[in-house]
Amino acid sequence: MATEQAPERRWVEGAIARWASDVHIEPTSAGMYLLRVRVGGRLHPLGTLERRDGEALVQRLKVLAKLNIAERRLPQDGELLYEAADGRSYEIRLATLPTINGEKLTLRIIYPMTQYERLTELGMRPEEEDVIRRWLSADSGMVVIAGPTGSGKTTTLYTLLGLIDRRTHSVYTIEDPVEVRLSLAHQTAVNEAIGLTFETGLKALLRHDPDVIVVGEIRSKATADIVVRAALSGHLVLATVHAQDALTGIIRFFELGVEPYLVVSALRGVIGQRMRHPVCPACGGRPADCPMCRGLGVIPRPEFELYVPRPAHVPYLLDRRIEALKALLTEEAKYGDDGVDGHRRPVAAMLKKFDGFRAKENATGVKAGDEGDTGGRPSKG
Numbered sequence: 495m496a497t498e499q500a501p502e503r504r505w506v507e508g509a510i511a512r513w514a515s516d517v518h519i520e521p522t523s524a525g526m527y528l529l530r531v532r533v534g535g536r537l538h539p540l541g542t543l544e545r546r547d548g549e550a551l552v553q554r555l556k557v558l559a560k561l562n563i564a565e566r567r568l569p570q571d572g573e574l575l576y577e578a579a580d581g582r583s584y585e586i587r588l589a590t591l592p593t594i595n596g597e598k599l600t601l602r603i604i605y606p607m608t609q610y611e612r613l614t615e616l617g618m619r620p621e622e623e624d625v626i627r628r629w630l631s632a633d634s635g636m637v638v639i640a641g642p643t644g645s646g647k648t649t650t651l652y653t654l655l656g657l658i659d660r661r662t663h664s665v666y667t668i669e670d671p672v673e674v675r676l677s678l679a680h681q682t683a684v685n686e687a688i689g690l691t692f693e694t695g696l697k698a699l700l701r702h703d704p705d706v707i708v709v710g711e712i713r714s715k716a717t718a719d720i721v722v723r724a725a726l727s728g729h730l731v732l733a734t735v736h737a738q739d740a741l742t743g744i745i746r747f748f749e750l751g752v753e754p755y756l757v758v759s760a761l762r763g764v765i766g767q768r769m770r771h772p773v774c775p776a777c778g779g780r781p782a783d784c785p786m787c788r789g790l791g792v793i794p795r796p797e798f799e800l801y802v803p804r805p806a807h808v809p810y811l812l813d814r815r816i817e818a819l820k821a822l823l824t825e826e827a828k829y830g831d832d833g834v835d836g837h838r839r840p841v842a843a844m845l846k847k848f849d850g851f852r853a854k855e856n857a858t859g860v861k862a863g864d865e866g867d868t869g870g871r872p873s874k875g
């Protein structure tokens with residue numbers, strides 16, 4: 495298989511071997527084509543091609559994606575299914591852009607999502623996994639994954655979902671798009687064009703007796719409001735939010751206009767994650783043909799932090815006094831308070847402010863009995 499490889503196969507295989515999310519085939523002002531790959535959120539140059547080889551590569555990929563190869567002056571986009579040497583098939587989304595230097599092509603590689611069984615497989619420490627399993631063993635509340643683009647939030651989200659017993663819980667997801675099909679879960683894909691937004695989807699699935707609600711990403715006040723209320727009224731909510739870290743993930747809710755004390759009382763905890771790019775230990779960042787980093791010089795890996803907000807933290811978060819809050823967290827840790835449980839009850843009284851909770855409480859009264867039969871949410875650990 496390694497012999498006699500077509501050039502587009504060689505480049506795509508190289509990108510896949512490096513776990514690249516995107517491949518850029520870009521004409522430069524110097525009359526060359528530059529190939530770059532995005533790995534762990536960062537762009538790395540992979541090589542250069544003579545202009546005619548670069549153009550030929552673009553053309554071959556356009557043929558494979560069934561694009562109009564005669565058209566080079568207008569942008570096009572398409573997709574193809576790529577059968578890789580590893581025996582798996584990858585969906586590749588492909589887009590062209592006419593530039594003053596020539597036709598640029600960008601490939602987005604969609605990896606078959608690996609369903610991890612344990613959070614430690616993602617790089618978490620065992621004690622962190624234990625804390626998160628405790629969060630997930632609750633019947634209500636919200637677990638939020640905060641991180642920037644490309645930090646692997648979705649993988650973490652599906653791993654959390656895998657820790658919940660779907661045979662004994664009704665699980666609903668609202669995603670954009672659905673990335674992994676799960677057995678025993680009701681997954682709905684957002685379709686803005688016909689008005690099926692995160693908000694309308696959430697409102698609809700709340701009428702289907704959910705135990706666990708998974709929200710692909712919280713982007714609007716409407717979604718954030720529904721999610722927080724659901725978490726405070728007998729549902730376990732798992733969601734991701736775009737933010738730099740765990741603390742700013744909570745600030746994001748405040749910025750969206752959700753009452754801070756409700757956010758804090760709804761949250762079981764926040765997982766902050768981002769990609770780190772440590773220098774490759776094998777080649778020390780001088781890759782050449784390093785097999786360990788595959789020529790990148792770094793080995794991207796996710797890094798996690800766990801945070802449980804308290805009412806006392808709200809003023810710090812509201813004023814974005816992040817450093818002062820970190821000092822406070824260090825103090826709390828010093829006194830043996832792991833910040834994991836408790837401190838939610840005092841704010842429960844605030845829930846009465848909201849319409850609809852009364853009715854919901856009646857409904858959960860029935861459900862509580864049912865859950866007694868099934869033994870509650872198994873934590874698998």
Ligand SMILES: [Zn+2]
Nearest residue numbers: 774777784787
């Ligand atoms: Zn290396």
